[in-house]
Amino acid sequence: MLIRTARPDDAPGVVALRAVVHPYLVRGVESTRQMIAQPPPGEDWTAWVTEVDGQVVGWASAYRNSRTSEPDVGEISTLHVHPEHRGRGTGTALLTAALDHLRAIGARRVVTWVRPESLPFARRHDFAPSRELRYSALDLRPAPPAPVAPEGVLLLPAAGLDPRRLHRADVASAADEPGDVPSDAISYASWHYEVWENLGLDRAASTAAEVDGELVAFSLVKRDGDRMWSDFTGTVPEYRGRGLARLVKQAALHRAATSGVRVAYTSNDEANAPMLAINTRLGYRPVASGWSCLRELS
Structure with missing residues (x-):
């Protein structure tokens, strides 16, 4: 060895x-x-x-x-x-x-x-x-239907967006995500490398919602062949409770499926009840579980 x-x-x-x-x-x-x-x-x-x-x-x-x-x-x-x-x-x-x-x-x-x-x-x-932590999977055969955006909401592929706008929405959405430590200090340089420049990011399938010129929700897709990972779906706090997270995620799943993705995976903290409910309504099923574990170093 x-x-x-x-x-x-x-x-x-x-x-x-x-x-x-x-x-x-x-x-x-x-x-x-x-x-x-x-x-x-x-x-x-x-x-x-x-x-x-x-x-x-x-x-x-x-x-x-x-x-x-x-x-x-x-x-x-x-x-x-x-x-x-x-x-x-x-x-x-x-x-x-x-x-x-x-x-x-x-x-x-x-x-x-x-x-x-x-x-x-x-x-x-x-x-x-x-x-x-819960890991879930969704069979994308047949493809989920394309959602109809409500009046005043534009659904946009990430491919045509200024990445700084998407970064701002990510920072605002992630600050209160359940976890062992808060995700409240995401620099643009780190985000640009880990998200925007990731070779697996499917910018055509990744989808954002725009309201009055502001990006208020998004769902990111990372892809490997006919498999995808829902990297993060979030809504900025002021626009929660309007169904936007489900809207952008369904749109992203539809776009991914129509371009050849056959199965989608994701993970969620078991305390994240709103996102778990969205995934259940979209048809995701649990496939595995995990635990975060902590240790102090001397």
């Missing part, structure tokens, strides 16, 4: 591993390669792989959370370990590398995400379960 820093050429192996371990997560080869080759600015992002006989059998990344005003928060992405290589120290080796990196960059609090069956492993490493 060899653990080493990830290289861009590891992207195909990482995506193949993810398809086995977490088939409901969507990030394609090119966007994974992009992240390894050009990490997000200001996050001290680093990733590692575990390799056996030239095959990637483990993956993890660790980074500074640059989306929150809380100081010294680090995150570890969901550990990926191939089922045939578990119980051999692979997960522990990856976790140790990630924690050492977070200590080195000054993190004092760590957030990670695990499947329910991995909670004993997390507890053994001093992580405490915090919030439950």
Whole structure:
């Protein structure tokens, strides 16, 4: 077993591993390669792989959370370990590398995400379960009907938008999203890299609602072939309660389906009742669950 820093050429192996371990997560080869080759600015992002006989059998990344005003928060992405290589120290080796990196960059609090069956492993490493997460899927065959926008609301593809307008709507919508730390400090530079320049972003399917010249709701689509991930759907606080989140999400799903997407995935905090209700009405079904877990670093 060899653990080493990830290289861009590891992207195909990482995506193949993810398809086995977490088939409901969507990030394609090119966007994974992009992240390894050009990490997000200001996050001290680093990733590692575990390799056996030239095959990637483990993956993890660790980074500074640059989306929150809380100081010294680090995150570890969901550990990926191939089922045939578990119980051999692979997960522990990856976790140790990630924690050492977070200590080195000054993190004092760590957030990670695990499947329910991995909670004993997390507890053994001093992580405490915090919030439950639901993963859901929607079959887009046949395509959802195109919604009819109410008077005064324009539905616009992200492809024709000024990204700064979309960033402002994202910041306003995400500030009170349920989570272990608030997403209230999303810089434009980080957002532009992670969202707008992401090679998986389908700008033609991603949809925003405009009212009186202001972007007030949006639904982002990240795509890998015929699979998509609803990256974030949000409404600025002043315009909530008008059905705009469901409107933009249905429009985005319709546009994605008509361009060849066959299944959509998403995730939600179990405390986010409004978004869970929207997804249920759109036809999403639960396919997996997870937990955020917290640990303090000395």
